[in-house]
Amino acid sequence: MGEELVAAFAAELGDASRAALSAVPDAGARLAELAVQLREALLAERPSDQAARINAMIRRYGAQPYLVEDVGQPFHLHFHGSGGTQVEALGGEFATALALIVDGYGPGRFGQCQAHQCEAVYIDLTRNGSRRYCGAACTARAKTAAYRTRRQS
Ligand SMILES: [Zn+2]
Structure with a gap:
Protein backbone atom coordinates (compact mmCIF):
# COMPACT_ATOMS: atom_id res chain seq x y z
CA MET A 1 0.00 0.00 0.00
CA GLY A 2 2.82 2.38 0.80
CA GLU A 3 4.33 2.20 -2.67
CA GLU A 4 0.95 2.77 -4.30
CA LEU A 5 0.41 5.83 -2.15
CA VAL A 6 3.82 7.23 -3.05
CA ALA A 7 3.04 6.63 -6.73
CA ALA A 8 -0.35 8.33 -6.39
CA PHE A 9 1.12 11.40 -4.72
CA ALA A 10 4.11 11.45 -7.08
CA ALA A 11 1.85 11.45 -10.13
CA GLU A 12 0.50 14.84 -9.01
CA LEU A 13 3.92 16.42 -8.47
CA GLY A 14 6.46 18.16 -10.67
CA ASP A 15 9.79 16.50 -11.44
CA ALA A 16 11.76 18.08 -8.59
CA SER A 17 9.13 17.31 -5.96
CA ARG A 18 8.69 13.77 -7.28
CA ALA A 19 12.42 13.12 -6.98
CA ALA A 20 12.45 14.61 -3.49
CA LEU A 21 9.56 12.38 -2.44
CA SER A 22 11.22 9.21 -3.73
CA ALA A 23 14.31 10.12 -1.66
CA VAL A 24 12.35 10.13 1.62
CA PRO A 25 12.85 6.91 3.59
CA ASP A 26 9.53 5.34 4.68
CA ALA A 27 7.67 7.83 2.48
CA GLY A 28 4.81 5.37 2.03
CA ALA A 29 4.09 4.98 5.73
CA ARG A 30 4.39 8.70 6.35
CA LEU A 31 2.12 9.57 3.42
CA ALA A 32 -0.41 7.04 4.72
CA GLU A 33 -0.32 8.83 8.06
CA LEU A 34 -0.77 12.17 6.29
CA ALA A 35 -3.70 10.79 4.30
CA VAL A 36 -5.42 9.63 7.50
CA GLN A 37 -4.92 13.05 9.10
CA LEU A 38 -6.33 14.76 6.01
CA ARG A 39 -9.39 12.51 5.94
CA GLU A 40 -10.07 13.01 9.65
CA ALA A 41 -9.77 16.77 9.25
CA LEU A 42 -11.94 16.84 6.14
CA LEU A 43 -14.69 14.69 7.65
CA ALA A 44 -14.71 16.13 11.19
CA GLU A 45 -18.32 16.76 12.15
CA ARG A 46 -17.96 19.83 14.33
CA PRO A 47 -16.27 22.98 12.98
CA SER A 48 -14.28 23.37 16.20
CA ASP A 49 -12.96 19.81 15.88
CA GLN A 50 -12.12 20.40 12.22
CA ALA A 51 -10.25 23.62 13.02
CA ALA A 52 -8.32 21.91 15.82
CA ARG A 53 -7.27 19.06 13.49
CA ILE A 54 -6.18 21.46 10.73
CA ASN A 55 -4.28 23.61 13.23
CA ALA A 56 -2.55 20.50 14.58
CA MET A 57 -1.44 19.61 11.03
CA ILE A 58 -0.13 23.14 10.42
CA ARG A 59 1.96 22.87 13.60
CA ARG A 60 3.08 19.31 12.98
CA TYR A 61 4.27 19.94 9.42
CA GLY A 62 5.61 23.40 10.21
CA ALA A 63 3.76 25.18 7.41
CA GLN A 64 5.39 28.48 6.52
CA PRO A 65 4.34 30.91 3.80
CA TYR A 66 6.98 32.04 1.36
CA LEU A 67 7.07 33.44 -2.16
CA VAL A 68 8.40 31.26 -4.99
CA GLU A 69 9.07 32.13 -8.62
CA ASP A 70 8.87 29.11 -10.90
CA VAL A 71 10.15 29.31 -14.47
CA GLY A 72 7.69 31.21 -16.62
CA GLN A 73 5.38 32.08 -13.73
CA PRO A 74 5.02 35.14 -11.52
CA PHE A 75 5.87 34.92 -7.83
CA HIS A 76 3.30 32.91 -5.94
CA LEU A 77 2.84 31.75 -2.38
CA HIS A 78 3.85 28.29 -1.15
CA PHE A 79 3.28 26.89 2.32
CA HIS A 80 5.84 24.13 2.46
CA GLY A 81 6.34 22.53 5.80
CA SER A 82 9.65 23.09 7.48
CA GLY A 83 10.58 19.58 8.57
CA GLY A 84 12.98 19.07 5.70
CA THR A 85 11.46 16.27 3.64
CA GLN A 86 8.93 16.26 0.84
CA VAL A 87 6.39 14.68 3.22
CA GLU A 88 6.54 17.76 5.48
CA ALA A 89 6.38 19.97 2.40
CA LEU A 90 3.20 18.25 1.24
CA GLY A 91 1.71 18.19 4.74
CA GLY A 92 2.30 21.91 5.13
CA GLU A 93 0.75 22.67 1.75
CA PHE A 94 -2.32 20.51 2.37
CA ALA A 95 -2.91 21.78 5.90
CA THR A 96 -2.67 25.39 4.80
CA ALA A 97 -4.92 24.78 1.80
CA LEU A 98 -7.62 23.35 4.10
CA ALA A 99 -7.24 26.29 6.49
CA LEU A 100 -7.62 28.78 3.60
CA ILE A 101 -10.75 26.99 2.36
CA VAL A 102 -12.33 27.06 5.84
CA ASP A 103 -11.34 30.72 6.15
CA GLY A 104 -12.69 31.69 2.72
CA TYR A 105 -15.75 29.46 2.41
CA GLY A 106 -16.72 28.63 5.99
CA PRO A 107 -17.23 25.19 7.49
CA GLY A 108 -19.13 22.40 5.79
ZN1 LIG B 1 -16.95 9.38 -5.79
Missing part, protein backbone atom coordinates in the same frame (compact mmCIF):
# COMPACT_ATOMS: atom_id res chain seq x y z
CA ARG A 109 -17.21 22.53 2.51
CA PHE A 110 -15.80 19.02 2.74
CA GLY A 111 -17.64 15.73 2.54
CA GLN A 112 -17.56 12.12 1.51
CA CYS A 113 -18.75 11.36 -2.01
CA GLN A 114 -22.38 10.25 -1.95
CA ALA A 115 -22.09 7.95 -4.96
CA HIS A 116 -22.68 4.29 -4.18
CA GLN A 117 -19.56 2.58 -2.81
CA CYS A 118 -17.26 5.58 -3.29
CA GLU A 119 -15.20 6.57 -0.27
CA ALA A 120 -13.46 9.55 -1.85
CA VAL A 121 -13.64 12.91 -0.11
CA TYR A 122 -14.53 16.09 -2.00
CA ILE A 123 -13.86 19.77 -1.44
CA ASP A 124 -16.83 21.94 -2.33
CA LEU A 125 -15.87 25.30 -3.83
CA THR A 126 -19.23 25.90 -5.50
CA ARG A 127 -20.93 29.21 -4.79
CA ASN A 128 -23.93 27.62 -3.08
CA GLY A 129 -22.23 24.63 -1.46
CA SER A 130 -24.07 22.12 -3.62
CA ARG A 131 -21.36 19.58 -4.37
CA ARG A 132 -22.15 15.97 -3.42
CA TYR A 133 -19.76 13.86 -5.50
CA CYS A 134 -16.00 13.54 -5.81
CA GLY A 135 -15.82 14.05 -9.55
CA ALA A 136 -17.44 13.83 -12.96
CA ALA A 137 -17.40 10.02 -13.07
CA CYS A 138 -19.29 9.62 -9.78
CA THR A 139 -21.72 12.44 -10.68
CA ALA A 140 -22.54 10.69 -13.97
CA ARG A 141 -22.84 7.29 -12.25
CA ALA A 142 -25.22 8.68 -9.61
CA LYS A 143 -27.36 10.49 -12.21
CA THR A 144 -27.61 7.33 -14.29
CA ALA A 145 -28.63 5.31 -11.23
CA ALA A 146 -31.26 7.92 -10.26
CA TYR A 147 -32.62 7.93 -13.82
CA ARG A 148 -32.93 4.14 -13.83
CA THR A 149 -34.67 4.21 -10.46
CA ARG A 150 -37.19 6.79 -11.72
CA ARG A 151 -37.91 4.76 -14.87
CA GLN A 152 -38.54 1.59 -12.88
CA SER A 153 -41.05 3.17 -10.52
Whole structure:
Protein backbone atom coordinates (compact mmCIF):
# COMPACT_ATOMS: atom_id res chain seq x y z
CA MET A 1 0.00 0.00 0.00
CA GLY A 2 2.82 2.38 0.80
CA GLU A 3 4.33 2.20 -2.67
CA GLU A 4 0.95 2.77 -4.30
CA LEU A 5 0.41 5.83 -2.15
CA VAL A 6 3.82 7.23 -3.05
CA ALA A 7 3.04 6.63 -6.73
CA ALA A 8 -0.35 8.33 -6.39
CA PHE A 9 1.12 11.40 -4.72
CA ALA A 10 4.11 11.45 -7.08
CA ALA A 11 1.85 11.45 -10.13
CA GLU A 12 0.50 14.84 -9.01
CA LEU A 13 3.92 16.42 -8.47
CA GLY A 14 6.46 18.16 -10.67
CA ASP A 15 9.79 16.50 -11.44
CA ALA A 16 11.76 18.08 -8.59
CA SER A 17 9.13 17.31 -5.96
CA ARG A 18 8.69 13.77 -7.28
CA ALA A 19 12.42 13.12 -6.98
CA ALA A 20 12.45 14.61 -3.49
CA LEU A 21 9.56 12.38 -2.44
CA SER A 22 11.22 9.21 -3.73
CA ALA A 23 14.31 10.12 -1.66
CA VAL A 24 12.35 10.13 1.62
CA PRO A 25 12.85 6.91 3.59
CA ASP A 26 9.53 5.34 4.68
CA ALA A 27 7.67 7.83 2.48
CA GLY A 28 4.81 5.37 2.03
CA ALA A 29 4.09 4.98 5.73
CA ARG A 30 4.39 8.70 6.35
CA LEU A 31 2.12 9.57 3.42
CA ALA A 32 -0.41 7.04 4.72
CA GLU A 33 -0.32 8.83 8.06
CA LEU A 34 -0.77 12.17 6.29
CA ALA A 35 -3.70 10.79 4.30
CA VAL A 36 -5.42 9.63 7.50
CA GLN A 37 -4.92 13.05 9.10
CA LEU A 38 -6.33 14.76 6.01
CA ARG A 39 -9.39 12.51 5.94
CA GLU A 40 -10.07 13.01 9.65
CA ALA A 41 -9.77 16.77 9.25
CA LEU A 42 -11.94 16.84 6.14
CA LEU A 43 -14.69 14.69 7.65
CA ALA A 44 -14.71 16.13 11.19
CA GLU A 45 -18.32 16.76 12.15
CA ARG A 46 -17.96 19.83 14.33
CA PRO A 47 -16.27 22.98 12.98
CA SER A 48 -14.28 23.37 16.20
CA ASP A 49 -12.96 19.81 15.88
CA GLN A 50 -12.12 20.40 12.22
CA ALA A 51 -10.25 23.62 13.02
CA ALA A 52 -8.32 21.91 15.82
CA ARG A 53 -7.27 19.06 13.49
CA ILE A 54 -6.18 21.46 10.73
CA ASN A 55 -4.28 23.61 13.23
CA ALA A 56 -2.55 20.50 14.58
CA MET A 57 -1.44 19.61 11.03
CA ILE A 58 -0.13 23.14 10.42
CA ARG A 59 1.96 22.87 13.60
CA ARG A 60 3.08 19.31 12.98
CA TYR A 61 4.27 19.94 9.42
CA GLY A 62 5.61 23.40 10.21
CA ALA A 63 3.76 25.18 7.41
CA GLN A 64 5.39 28.48 6.52
CA PRO A 65 4.34 30.91 3.80
CA TYR A 66 6.98 32.04 1.36
CA LEU A 67 7.07 33.44 -2.16
CA VAL A 68 8.40 31.26 -4.99
CA GLU A 69 9.07 32.13 -8.62
CA ASP A 70 8.87 29.11 -10.90
CA VAL A 71 10.15 29.31 -14.47
CA GLY A 72 7.69 31.21 -16.62
CA GLN A 73 5.38 32.08 -13.73
CA PRO A 74 5.02 35.14 -11.52
CA PHE A 75 5.87 34.92 -7.83
CA HIS A 76 3.30 32.91 -5.94
CA LEU A 77 2.84 31.75 -2.38
CA HIS A 78 3.85 28.29 -1.15
CA PHE A 79 3.28 26.89 2.32
CA HIS A 80 5.84 24.13 2.46
CA GLY A 81 6.34 22.53 5.80
CA SER A 82 9.65 23.09 7.48
CA GLY A 83 10.58 19.58 8.57
CA GLY A 84 12.98 19.07 5.70
CA THR A 85 11.46 16.27 3.64
CA GLN A 86 8.93 16.26 0.84
CA VAL A 87 6.39 14.68 3.22
CA GLU A 88 6.54 17.76 5.48
CA ALA A 89 6.38 19.97 2.40
CA LEU A 90 3.20 18.25 1.24
CA GLY A 91 1.71 18.19 4.74
CA GLY A 92 2.30 21.91 5.13
CA GLU A 93 0.75 22.67 1.75
CA PHE A 94 -2.32 20.51 2.37
CA ALA A 95 -2.91 21.78 5.90
CA THR A 96 -2.67 25.39 4.80
CA ALA A 97 -4.92 24.78 1.80
CA LEU A 98 -7.62 23.35 4.10
CA ALA A 99 -7.24 26.29 6.49
CA LEU A 100 -7.62 28.78 3.60
CA ILE A 101 -10.75 26.99 2.36
CA VAL A 102 -12.33 27.06 5.84
CA ASP A 103 -11.34 30.72 6.15
CA GLY A 104 -12.69 31.69 2.72
CA TYR A 105 -15.75 29.46 2.41
CA GLY A 106 -16.72 28.63 5.99
CA PRO A 107 -17.23 25.19 7.49
CA GLY A 108 -19.13 22.40 5.79
CA ARG A 109 -17.21 22.53 2.51
CA PHE A 110 -15.80 19.02 2.74
CA GLY A 111 -17.64 15.73 2.54
CA GLN A 112 -17.56 12.12 1.51
CA CYS A 113 -18.75 11.36 -2.01
CA GLN A 114 -22.38 10.25 -1.95
CA ALA A 115 -22.09 7.95 -4.96
CA HIS A 116 -22.68 4.29 -4.18
CA GLN A 117 -19.56 2.58 -2.81
CA CYS A 118 -17.26 5.58 -3.29
CA GLU A 119 -15.20 6.57 -0.27
CA ALA A 120 -13.46 9.55 -1.85
CA VAL A 121 -13.64 12.91 -0.11
CA TYR A 122 -14.53 16.09 -2.00
CA ILE A 123 -13.86 19.77 -1.44
CA ASP A 124 -16.83 21.94 -2.33
CA LEU A 125 -15.87 25.30 -3.83
CA THR A 126 -19.23 25.90 -5.50
CA ARG A 127 -20.93 29.21 -4.79
CA ASN A 128 -23.93 27.62 -3.08
CA GLY A 129 -22.23 24.63 -1.46
CA SER A 130 -24.07 22.12 -3.62
CA ARG A 131 -21.36 19.58 -4.37
CA ARG A 132 -22.15 15.97 -3.42
CA TYR A 133 -19.76 13.86 -5.50
CA CYS A 134 -16.00 13.54 -5.81
CA GLY A 135 -15.82 14.05 -9.55
CA ALA A 136 -17.44 13.83 -12.96
CA ALA A 137 -17.40 10.02 -13.07
CA CYS A 138 -19.29 9.62 -9.78
CA THR A 139 -21.72 12.44 -10.68
CA ALA A 140 -22.54 10.69 -13.97
CA ARG A 141 -22.84 7.29 -12.25
CA ALA A 142 -25.22 8.68 -9.61
CA LYS A 143 -27.36 10.49 -12.21
CA THR A 144 -27.61 7.33 -14.29
CA ALA A 145 -28.63 5.31 -11.23
CA ALA A 146 -31.26 7.92 -10.26
CA TYR A 147 -32.62 7.93 -13.82
CA ARG A 148 -32.93 4.14 -13.83
CA THR A 149 -34.67 4.21 -10.46
CA ARG A 150 -37.19 6.79 -11.72
CA ARG A 151 -37.91 4.76 -14.87
CA GLN A 152 -38.54 1.59 -12.88
CA SER A 153 -41.05 3.17 -10.52
ZN1 LIG B 1 -16.95 9.38 -5.79
